[in-house]
Amino acid sequence: MEEKLExxxxxxxxxxxxxxxxxxxxxxxxxxxxxxxxxxxxxxxxCYQIPALMLEGITLVVSPLISxxxxxxxxxxxxxxxxxxxxxSLTQNQIRLVLQNIRLGVYKIIYxxxxxxxxxxxxxxxxxxxxxxxxxxxAHCISQWGQDFRPGYLRxxxxxxxxxxxxxxxxxxxxxxxxxxxxxKEILRLREPLEIITGYDRPNLRFEVLKPKKKADALxxxxxQRKGKSGIIYCSTRKDVEKVCEILRGRKLPATxxxxxxxDQERHENQEDFVYDRSRIMVATNAFxxxxxxxxxxxxxxxxMPQSLEAYYQEAGRAGRDGEPADCILLYSKSDILTAKFLIxxxxxxxxxxxxxxxxxxxxxxxxxxxxxxxxxxSHCLRAHILEYFGEQHPEACGxxxxxxxxxxxxxxxxxxxxxxxxxxxxxxxxGYWVGASLVxxxxxxxxxxxxxxxxxxxxxxxxIMKDVRRSQIRDLIEELERQGYLVxxxxxxxxxxTGEAREVLxxxxxxxxxxxxxxxxxxxxxxxxxxxxxxxxxxxxxxLRIQIAxxxxxxxxxxxxxxxxxxxxxxxxxxxxxxLRVSGVGKYKAERYGEAFLNLIRKHRQxx
Ligand code: ADP
Ligand code: ZN
Numbered sequence: 130m131e132e133k134l135e136x137x138x139x140x141x142x143x144x145x146x147x148x149x150x151x152x153x154x155x156x157x158x159x160x161x162x163x164x165x166x167x168x169x170x171x172x173x174x175x176c177y178q179i180p181a182l183m184l185e186g187i188t189l190v191v192s193p194l195i196s197x198x199x200x201x202x203x204x205x206x207x208x209x210x211x212x213x214x215x216x217x218s219l220t221q222n223q224i225r226l227v228l229q230n231i232r233l234g235v236y237k238i239i240y241x242x243x244x245x246x247x248x249x250x251x252x253x254x255x256x257x258x259x260x261x262x263x264x265x266x267x268a269h270c271i272s273q274w275g276q277d278f279r280p281g282y283l284r285x286x287x288x289x290x291x292x293x294x295x296x297x298x299x300x301x302x303x304x305x306x307x308x309x310x311x312x313x314k315e316i317l318r319l320r321e322p323l324e325i326i327t328g329y330d331r332p333n334l335r336f337e338v339l340k341p342k343k344k345a346d347a348l349x350x351x352x353x354q355r356k357g358k359s360g361i362i363y364c365s366t367r368k369d370v371e372k373v374c375e376i377l378r379g380r381k382l383p384a385t386x387x388x389x390x391x392x393d394q395e396r397h398e399n400q401e402d403f404v405y406d407r408s409r410i411m412v413a414t415n416a417f418x419x420x421x422x423x424x425x426x427x428x429x430x431x432x433x434m435p436q437s438l439e440a441y442y443q444e445a446g447r448a449g450r451d452g453e454p455a456d457c458i459l460l461y462s463k464s465d466i467l468t469a470k471f472l473i474x475x476x477x478x479x480x481x482x483x484x485x486x487x488x489x490x491x492x493x494x495x496x497x498x499x500x501x502x503x504x505x506x507x508s509h510c511l512r513a514h515i516l517e518y519f520g521e522q523h524p525e526a527c528g529x530x531x532x533x534x535x536x537x538x539x540x541x542x543x544x545x546x547x548x549x550x551x552x553x554x555x556x557x558x559x560x561g562y563w564v565g566a567s568l569v570x571x572x573x574x575x576x577x578x579x580x581x582x583x584x585x586x587x588x589x590x591x592x593x594i595m596k597d598v599r600r601s602q603i604r605d606l607i608e609e610l611e612r613q614g615y616l617v618x619x620x621x622x623x624x625x626x627x628t629g630e631a632r633e634v635l636x637x638x639x640x641x642x643x644x645x646x647x648x649x650x651x652x653x654x655x656x657x658x659x660x661x662x663x664x665x666x667x668x669x670x671x672x673x674l675r676i677q678i679a680x681x682x683x684x685x686x687x688x689x690x691x692x693x694x695x696x697x698x699x700x701x702x703x704x705x706x707x708x709x710l711r712v713s714g715v716g717k718y719k720a721e722r723y724g725e726a727f728l729n730l731i732r733k734h735r736q737x738x
Contacts, residue, residue, distance in 0.1 A: 133158070136179050140208045142694075142716035147172045149327040153299070154179050157262060162322035163299040164268075164314065168329055169443070170424070170450035173301040174201065177264035180297075181238045182210065186259030187231075189296075190240045192266040193279050196400070197422040198240040204688045205238060209718030214240035215251060228254040243270075243281030246288040260296045263289065265317060268300035272312035277419065286318055298322075303446075305329070305519075329442075329519050333449045336511040337458045337531035338504070344432060344460045345376055351430060351458060352382060352410070357672075358427035359403075362412045363444055365433035365468050373432055374412040387413035406679070406686050418444060424451040425687045430458045434465035434505055436473060437497035438518050441504070451691040461505040469498050508532055508644050539642050543634070545595070545606055546641040548573060550615060550631045552591040559589060563624035570603040609643050667734045668699035674730055678723060689723065690714060702731050 133154055137143050146154075149165060150172055156163040157180040167173050181188030192198050198214040205212040213227050213236045230236060231254040245251050263285075265271075271282040289295060298320075300313050305326060314322065341347030348362070364370045367388040377384035385399040385408035402408040404423050411417065415435070429448040435441045441459070449455030473494040482490065504514050511530035516523035526533045552573045557563055571578060572586045575593025586592060595603055607625065610616045615631040618624070633639040672695060679686045690698070694714030703709040709728060710720055 133179055133183060136182055137175075139717045140182065140210060141175065142710070142712070142714045142719065144713060147327075149325045150176050152323065153325055156323035157297050157299050158183060160297055162297060162319045164310075164319060164322040164324040165299070165301045166305050166310065166324070166326040167301070167303060168327070168331055169303050169446040170331060170452070171303070171327055173266070173303075176301060177262065177266075177299055178205070178210075178238065180262055180299075181264075184261040184297075186261040187234075187236065187255070188238050188262040188264060189255075189260060190238060190264045190266055191243050191246070191282070191285055192240055193243065193270050193277070193282070194267065194419070194422075195242065196404070198242075200404070200422050200685060200688065202238075202240060203684055207684070207688050207719065207722075208716055210238065211236050212238040212240070215245050216240075216242035217244070224250065231255060231258065234258065243279060243284055247284055247291075252291065260292060260294075262297045262299065265298070265300040267302060268313045268317070269302040269304040269309045271316050272309045274306070274308045274312060283316065286316065289318075328516075329521050330512070330516060330523070331446060331449065332527075332529070333452055333454050334445065335454065335456050335529050335531075336445070336515070337456065338461055338507075338511065339458060339531075340461050340505075344462065345373070347460055348373070348430065348432065349376075349380065351428075352377070355428055355456075357409075359406060359409045359423070359425055360411070360428035360430065361418070361426060361444075361447060362410065362430045362432055363417075363435070364412065364414060365435070365465070365472065367414060369432060370412050370414055377410060377412065382410060383408045384410040384412055387411060387417040389414065389416045404685050406676075415440065415444060418447050421447065422450075423447075423685070423687065425453075425692045426450065426455065427453070427692070428456040428458065430456075430460065432460055433468060434459060434461050434501060436469045436494065436501065438501050438504060438515060439497070441501060442515055442519075451687065451693045453691075453693040453696070459505065466498075466502060469501075470495075473498065538645055540645055541640065542606065542609070542643050543639075543641045545598075546610060546615065546634055548591065548594050549603070549607060549610060550627060550635050552589075552594070553616070553625060553627055554631075554635065555589045555591045556586060557627075559586070560584060563619070563626045565623045566604055566607045566618070566625050567600075569607065569625065570600045573603055574598065574600045576600070610641070613641065613643075615641070664696075664699040664702070667702060667731065668695060670730055670734060671695045671699055671727065674726060678726070690719070698727065698731070702735060704728060704732055704735065 137146065149167060153163045153165045153176040157177070165173055165176050177188065177190060195216050195218050198216060199218070202212045202214045213230065215224060215227055219227070228250050231239065241251070265285060267277070270277050270279040272278065289298065298317060300317055300319060302309070302313065339347060362373060364373055367390045370386050370388045374384050374386040385402050387396055387399050399408070400421070403411040404421065426448045429445045431441070431444070435444065445457035448457055473491060476494070500518055504511065507514050510526045510533050512527040513523045513525060528534065549569070553569055556569065556572060568580065571581055572589065572592055573595040575596045577587070581587055607616065611618060611625070615628055615634060616625045617628055619626065634641060675686055675689050675695065678689050691714055694712060697712045701708065701712055703712060706720055706724055706728070709715055709724055710717070
């Protein structure tokens with residue numbers, strides 16, 4: 130029997146396993162059920178594809194995602210592995226053909242939608258075949274706890290019971306919550322499965338939170354820095370999707386859009402345009418993404434803050450599935466909180482919940498929202514924040530997020546703190562009650578609006594003492610003072626009050642400091658870039674060649690070679706087939722198929738430079 134490492138190398142072109150893969154593969158090869166819980170991009174498919182190649186007979190892969198099946202099968206074929214899929218996207222004729230081939234034993238791996246398992250045609254086709262493994266992908270779809278419940282998944286067990294011999298059963302998901310895992314094991318009736326949970330961390334993702342004054346400008350700037358890369362921009366509402374997409378198209382950027390308000394056909398077309406790299410940028414609501422197996426997504430930008438870290442991590446996690454460095458950037462503004470609250474209020478309107486249950490759900494949603502907001506305001510490691518939230522061990526600082534890579538500086542704000550605190554003190558002194566932060570800011574800034582005049586706040590000695598500071602900045606400083614415990618906001622009417630600690634600042638000269646981001650270490654970055662630039666020209670050529678091949682064969686780019694593979698190729702600049710095979714992601718079949726074209730290009734490049 131072939132060694133699994135050999136299979137990994139020969140077909141997939143990789144030289145080592147990722148975390149958890151080897152154990153899960155071994156279990157299935159030895160006839161034991163297996164249950165793999167890995168983050169998106171962790172490499173789940175390989176965990177059943179390698180056993181499928183090594184076991185005798187056929188492997189069935191149950192998957193809910195029609196578009197993904199097609200891509201997976203194309204990818205397999207492109208590695209020299211005979212596979213097929215059976216789902217509702219095929220015509221009757223195509224299905225008949227596939228079923229006929231199954232009977233002839235043509236395929237090693239067959240992807241099948243759960244709804245198809247119990248159809249007569251399918252059952253008949255596999256009747257005489259040796260089914261050695263049934264792998265259930267996206268296994269959380271079997272659980273009603275998750276949002277992706279698919280009733281069809283419940284039929285998998287009925288299907289298994291119809292087989293003359295029970296095959297090995299394996300299940301894979303990225304959802305790690307206890308209830309979902311329990312459901313998967315129980316409902317699928319896994320037999321003492323080897324259960325492996327690899328960490329939630331995705332080291333190649335860089336996390337960043339920005340608080341730009343103008344999001345649209347910031348977005349354009351971010352996109353300009355990422356020319357040629359493929360990415361997703363998530364917005365909270367359809368309206369924002371339309372607006373942002375419009376802006377990008379106005380700048381001649383290759384953007385397309387996706388939200389629930391579009392026709393099925395347009396959604397489908399736009400999605401394909403994105404997957405096949407005809408439109409590099411997808412602007413979408415959270416309706417987009419489930420089942421998109423596009424591995425070369427170089428960035429995910431959130432134009433608005435999502436409602437929870439769960440949602441954020443799932444959406445942001447669609448970046449960098451190929452293992453290459455990728456960016457997850459969140460553009461935060463306070464108005465996002467209002468939108469999120471509004472969406473939470475609206476959600477569940479159509480569900481059959483009692484009023485009480487709905488209240489309960491909302492309460493939990495608001496708690497989740499709070500964690501999301503504190504992520505946006507954190508000055509500590511963002512990755513640590515996420516992993517902490519999911520209950521995972523993590524180092525104090527990751528070195529690969531905006532908090533870690535920006536040097537924080539402590540600056541003194543005692544003077545400003547005194548102005549603000551005494552302003553609040555005076556207002557209270559005059560009116561006999563506390564007022565909200567915006568009125569405080571207006572008074573300190575010296576605004577001349579009606580309310581200020583009516584209340585006589587323009588006659589206070591603190592009126593206008595901060596006229597050089599923008600009102601929004603005064604608001605930020607007020608918030609900072611609240612975080613540090615000098616102020617508290619009354620939850621019912623939003624008035625800000627002084628605390629005992631504020632007295633220490635006002636009357637005992639206590640110093641107040643805050644952390645701000647120091648200027649980034651630009652120089653270091655430039656150094657890094659220079660090293661990359663040397664092979665950049667070659668890389669461009671390789672990418673161009675890949676585009677030509679993809680167009681000719683009508684396949685997504687990443688199925689030919691991933692970006693990571695092309696980058697390594699540009700760096701190593703191999704000239705022989707042996708050298709080419711040493712590039713990660715180049716298997717034997719692909720080397721035979723595309724090797725000459727790529728090697729020729731590299732040889733030419735070497736001669737001319
Ligand atoms: P998942 O289904 O868990 O989201 P995939 O199976 O799509 O992830 O794998 C993500 C990417 O990682 C794919 O491009 C795949 O080829 C690559 N990959 C998987 N295993 C390895 C490995 N051992 N070495 C290098 N790359 C790998
Ligand atoms: Zn960090």
